[in-house]
Amino acid sequence: MSVNGTSAHAEKNWLQFRGSNFNPVVSDAKLPIEFGGDENKNIAWRTEIPGRSVGGVIVVGDQVITTTSTGMDQRRIQLLSYSSKDGKQLWEQEFVARGRPFCHPTSANAAPTPASDGENIYAFFSSNDLACVNKRGELLWYRSLASDFPKAGNDTGMSSSPVIVDGVCVVQVECQGDSFAAGLDTRNGAILWKIDRPSKANWSSPTSAKSADGKSWVIMHSGSDLLAVSPKDGTVQWKIDIGCSTYSSSLAVNNRLFVPAGGMTAFDLSSVGKEPSKLWDENKLNSNPCSPVVFEDRIYAVNKSILICSDIYTGKVIWQSRIAEGSVWSSPVVVGGNLYLFSQDGKCSVVKLGEKEGERLATNSLGDDVLGSPAVVNNAMYVRSVSALWKIAE
């Protein structure tokens, strides 16, 4: 059991990119070690989805929710819900991208992972279209942020996922044109606040943390800064000039903030009313491009195909091991002490996280590219491959 309380128990929902508490760890779930392959071992169901997505999947109750982009220039953007039981489609919503839909061939307009507050679902796309629907798929509000801010966009594609904190949907739209972060009222889509951000492309996602005195923060970083804002009004709580990764995202666990900067840099969030102080930095703990995970006093980062394990108190590297072949975009999840990591070619490495080393237990192939991060709920892992949705369970 985690000393640091980093594990989620028997997750009933997986509400956003990297799970409901941003640290994709489920301690007491049981997932198959081996799955997929020619025999479709332990594949409970697989549903083909038209178009393309590189975003992750979320689970809200018995609904598995994903996005896709189809048609000419991937301008048709869809939000889709499937039954977790049998993979049958429950509803779909569709819009036409009003912003720039272009992206690198590896990516998709449907790149950000949707988010939910457990009631409604918020879907964001590379084209900066943002929609909110209820659990019946009825449209509650829609914003074309590219119509409001016409120079917002990036033709290699954007992928920052929204977060929902205290009734505010926070998006990070960082590009060379109109570059900003904004908080939108989850009730009606009104922009509550908007702050300027550096005019450089950034694909990392915001995260959330609590200050030592219990206030909510939204934490975001870029190639030149790290800052916390109040979700309600966007007031900057603190800001540190530091060059951070523009791919992977930060992670806050128990008053510690782990930031992909100079490898990895840890900050102490425990002081009230003060800028966080640096605890350590470790340039060998490079999380690129996926995001780190903390499990039982250790932080795990994947640098391309190497899994690196470090002590969360010192940053000191304890062990490292090559666990994947080829490119990796999807962020790892830890379930029952095993780390699951998908490489772009759809191969999932399962690694038992040991004291002194990682033991590769299996490499499983889905036969379809995977760039989004999986969701784990009720002893099942849901995976969005580029052209399908999968439920993996015994």
Added chain:
Amino acid sequence: MNRILYTLLTLSFLSFMSSSSRTAFCQSTAKALDEIRKIGTGDQEATRASALAQQLNRAQDLTLSQTLLAMKGATPIGRNWLSGIASSRYRAEKNPPKDELEKILWDTTQDGEARYKTFVWLTKGNNKLRSEWLSTLMEDPSPELRYASIEAQLPITKEAASLQKLLAAARHPDQVVDLIKKLDEVGVKVEQSKHFGFLKNWSLIGPFDHVGTKNFDKEFAIEKDWIANKIQKSYEGKNGNVSWSEYTTEEKDGNVDLAKVFSNEKGCIVYASTEFDSPIEGAAEIRLGCINGHKIWINGELVMSNEVYHSSSQIDQYIEPIQLKKGKNRILIKICQNEQKEVWAQRYQFMVRISDSTGKAILSN
């Protein structure tokens, strides 16, 4: 006058919607539907639309067809609201009226996005019907239906005459390039740069200073003079005096490779000028592919401006509406290169063409 016209259009919309519905259509629903069609940008509009959508999602008297018909003439944002409401209606109506949906699909005066949506619904799970209908839609005014039609026919079309027919209908650059390649394979040569109508002949001048990426908005003397149609033979450039030189691209994608012409100069600006002898007077589009910061003026008017560096490039990447004069039209492009050192950040190039609103080339006389 405009207000009168607007009122008349609204009244005619309300009257049309009432008469075209299968069921009674109460005035408040019709009014909400009309209002959501016109939704624009900004918070006030978004929150108003959210309230209207709630009303329309609950309206018992609103049908799927009425929602789709309302997309005609709606704003782009209004069309997305209506699309969202239509998706819910489609689910709610256990037996969506196929005859009404078909009527919308085949009525080319209806909104293209609504028609595409009906096409997808009507052909869902019926590949035979989908193929049959797509084979008739390659010249459809809806860009999406046209694209889908050509996409369906591309892999199965082998004969030169059929490929040429598809090429004449194709508008999306990827499909045009694919078709020209396929025609080449069956022995039919098509000059790609001419088919797209890329502007090939340019007068170039530069480099001008852009060290520190600071002069995107600086009005160099050349810029002012060109706009005033009083250009000089030479100007003070970044490394001394510079003068105009003629350049013709022979690239099939119309690419003007400034890195090659200006010896990989970084932190610089080059101006490219040409004349377009238009066969028509009126609305057209300028379509640019450029991986560097750029501005474009036509006949002295700024029509495009994007300060974006090394973020991909493709044919028709940036599209802006323009007004052409019949005869000579003067075009000036300012192309800005920054000082990034990465291998992937060395390109300095542009490709530009003039087309109608569908993407079909308008060729200079």
